[in-house]
Amino acid sequence: MTADGRRGLAIIGGGKIGEALLSGLIRRGGADGILICERNAERAAQLADRYGVPAVDLADAAARARVLLLAVKPQDIDTLLARLGGVVDAGHLVVSVAAGVPTARIEAALPAGTPVVRVMPNTPALVDQGMSVLSPGAHAEERHLDEAEALLAAVGQVRRVPESQQDAVTALSGSGPAYFFYLVEAMVDAGILLGLPRALAADLIVQTALGAAVMMRDSGEHPVVLREAVTSPGGTTIAAIRELERHGVRAALIAAIEAAHDRSVELGSDTH
Ligand SMILES: NC(=O)c1ccc[n+]([C@@H]2O[C@H](COP(=O)([O-])OP(=O)(O)OC[C@H]3O[C@@H](n4cnc5c(N)ncnc54)[C@H](OP(=O)(O)O)[C@@H]3O)[C@@H](O)[C@H]2O)c1
Secondary structure, eight states: OOTTSOOSEEEEOOSHHHHHHHHHHHHHHOSTTEEEEOSSHHHHHHHHHHHTOOBOOHHHHHHHOSEEEEOSOGGGHHHHHHHHTTTOOTTSEEEEOOTTOOHHHHHHHSOTTOOEEEEEOOGGGGGTOEEEEEEEOTTOOHHHHHHHHHHHGGGEEEEEOOGGGHHHHIIIIISHHHHHHHHHHHHHHHHHHTTOOHHHHHHHHHHHHHHHHHHHHHHOOOHHHHHHHTOOTTSHHHHHHHHHHHTTHHHHHHHHHHHHHHHHHHHHHHTO
């Protein structure tokens, strides 16, 4: 607890990411010292009930918590910051997960010297397999980054990058789970086309995705090496790979991720 009586964390915005972080933190360390601030009263009550944390308003959150984690949509961030400006001081640490919103914009709305850390998390945080990427604002010191990292480490892995790389990170790991869900969806459709029951096709593909992901993570091998190991001459895999290349799937993925990057840049400048 600090001299001003503040302790712990308030999560502001109890949507998908806010809940993912809340549930992960509680699984890791319990609910003590965590507050939730959500403008939708019904949703606030639901989260308070589900996780046993107090639902508070913004002024209360700032008065009681030292770390404020902003988990609202980028389009709602300016309204939130306008209200936070009056209740935050440089003794707080503000951690924002709003995609594409630069720390400079957050700092400009808060009292001078307020430490801000920008984070790009992702939804696998719900199952403790998140990938969170941190960047410091102008007043965030190593100890603030350590503190933000310790929070996010409760729900998965954490990396630090210069803020200039955050739009690329958003496009890769922030939106990334959706690309894998999309691929799995398409592969399950292929199983159905080939006459397999949907549930069986889904089981086969989800376990295959998980197995492939763990192999990539744990073997230390390049994905090309792992793919070549299942691509025998004249075999089934190379027949499939030829179709993927013929349909430009690699180029489509690169273009898709570039589009996500461009949209992240746009969102960052849009809502001034
Ligand atoms: N979803 C993802 O995969 C993902 C991944 C990485 C980063 N992010 C980032 O995480 C942030 C949250 O995304 P999300 O998908 O969790 O959004 P979401 O589900 O819409 O949740 C945002 C929540 O915040 C509430 N809210 C808005 N303004 C508020 C305020 N002033 N005070 C208190 N609560 C407020 C919203 O209420 P209403 O329902 O009334 O609007 C909503 O319940 C975004 O900035 C996004 O860029 C999301």
